[in-house]
Amino acid sequence: MNPVASHDQAAPGPEASVLIIGAGLAGFSVARQLRSLGHTGGVRIVDPEGLPYDRPPLSKAYLLGHTDQAGLLLADAAWCREHEVEILTGTVATVRPGAGEAVLADGTALAADVLVLATGGTARKLSIPGGDLDTVLELRHRADADRLRTVLRPGTRLAIIGAGLIGAETASAARELGAVVVLIDPMDPPLVPAVGPELARRLHAMHTEKGITVVTGIPETITRDGEHHRIALASGEQITADAVLVGVGITPNTALAESAGLEVDGGIIVDERQRTSHRRVYAVGDCARTRTTGGVLKRRAEHWENAMNSGHQAASAIIGGDAPAPRADWFWSDRHGVHVEGVGSLTAPGTTVIREADGVPVMAFRVDGEGYLLGCAAVDGGLAVKAARRIIDRRIRVDPAQLADPAVNLKKLAR
Missing domain, CATH: 3.50.50.60 (FAD/NAD(P)-binding domain)
Structure with a gap:
């Protein structure tokens, strides 16, 4: 197993050519953030499906017919032209970090100073008889x-x-x-x-x-x-x-990384700037798994915001910029006309506090022994979750009795 590279060498820089493999949110976020940060080098995205599109609506608005294929797009062809992001439709068969290239299934070789693996994951199949039926x-x-x-x-x-x-x-x-x-x-x-x-x-x-x-x-x-x-x-x-x-989760797509000799362990191992064990290669989104500077191997994160944030981290690292400030993990979901949001961790060591409305639980909080908020989840409480995130990020001590009281506005506690 190769250790994650020390990366004490200089960042590739704002003129480096970048090839992003995968056009999901993570890969697109790298491209968008590079241009936002003033990157002037070539940026290409290669994906079997072409233009980048958003996936959360697939189980909601798109499935219901409330939006169409154009409505799913993260960026259309005009945006890509304006920002000089080239979209290539194809499947990458091999990456060669030492040579700085990726080879498509048709044999075409694509050269770049930096390779970004945004390969996502594959829907996990049931390992039972009939789990692999094509229907x-x-x-x-x-x-x-x-x-x-x-x-x-x-x-x-x-x-x-x-x-x-x-x-x-x-x-x-x-x-x-x-x-x-x-x-x-x-x-x-x-x-x-x-x-x-x-x-x-x-x-x-x-x-x-x-x-x-x-x-x-x-x-x-x-x-x-x-x-x-x-x-x-x-x-x-x-x-x-x-x-x-x-719908039982995904398996991270790590085959390209493995064949290239990159470190893989339940995901492509990256540091906190999304750098893999090869100085020329970054990995973002569902396929990446972070090892902290303290050596802790974190669980892979598969939610929407991690895809975006990891793309931003990689982009800033590529140009040699400062790392974006870390924030508590956040997710959302919709079902049966209600909106669910969560931030931080509801399983970290601590005590759970429930806020009710008319006897029905509407928010859950996780608080540690020193009074710091660790996590929050809510049904139809997006603004409250936003405030809870500020409380977590700013390390503000909270009174559990106030968290439980529906008359207390969390925005006041976040100040």
Whole structure:
């Protein structure tokens, strides 16, 4: 295993040519931030799907038909021309860091001073008999959403395996489209690490309230008989569905990094500036895993803001700029007409404080023994979460009694 490079050499600089492999949010954020910071070197993005587009709407607005392909774009062709970001449609087969080049599947070699791996992840398949059936759907790319949308019509029986963010969002959208939905997950409730048990229970109960059948169980096999699928659970229960969607996370795409000899361990290992074990290569987004200056190997982060922030970190490191100030991790999700946000950690050592409205939990906080806020999650409380993030980032001590009091405006505590 190669250690992450010390990177005591000079940054590539504002005139270096940069080739970004992957046109998701992370890869696009590198390009956009480079130009924002005054980078004058060539910037190219190569991706099988061409222009960069946003993926969170795939399970929501796009699946429901509220936005189209143009509405998904992070940047259109005119923006790319204006900012001199070249978009290449193709698949990278090999990267050669020593030579400073990437080779496409058709044999074309692309040279660059800096290579940025923004390769994302692949939807994880179930390692059970039938988990690899070509009719078992996933939702990772625009084409996946297009395929799912063709089978969702009133009365379609859809079984979703995995009730995390993607599964819950898709269940909500499918129900709105008239599908008969069964949502299967081994945890009851899911999302406890993200939002705490109280909010997780409230959010999970919304599925039943909206007419979705919720099943706690572990699938053992999936079989197909003509147009129908049968899911056998470990409990012996059998679920019949016209369509099956699996949403159980992703596997980071590290093959290019591994073949190039970069350090990989559950993701492409990077330092806190997104630099890999080769001085010429950076990695951002879902595929990257950070090792801190103290040697701690952090968990990979798969949320939207990490993709954007890691892109910004890489861009500033490439031009030799100062690192953006770190902020507490933040995520959001939508289901059944409510908006969920979370910041920081609800699982860090400490005490949980619940804020209620009319006896219903609306916010959860995690506070350590010294009175510092570690994490917060809320249902339809975006402004409060924004204030909580400031409290976390600024290391402001808080009174748990005030956090629990719905009459206390968090904005005042953040000052």
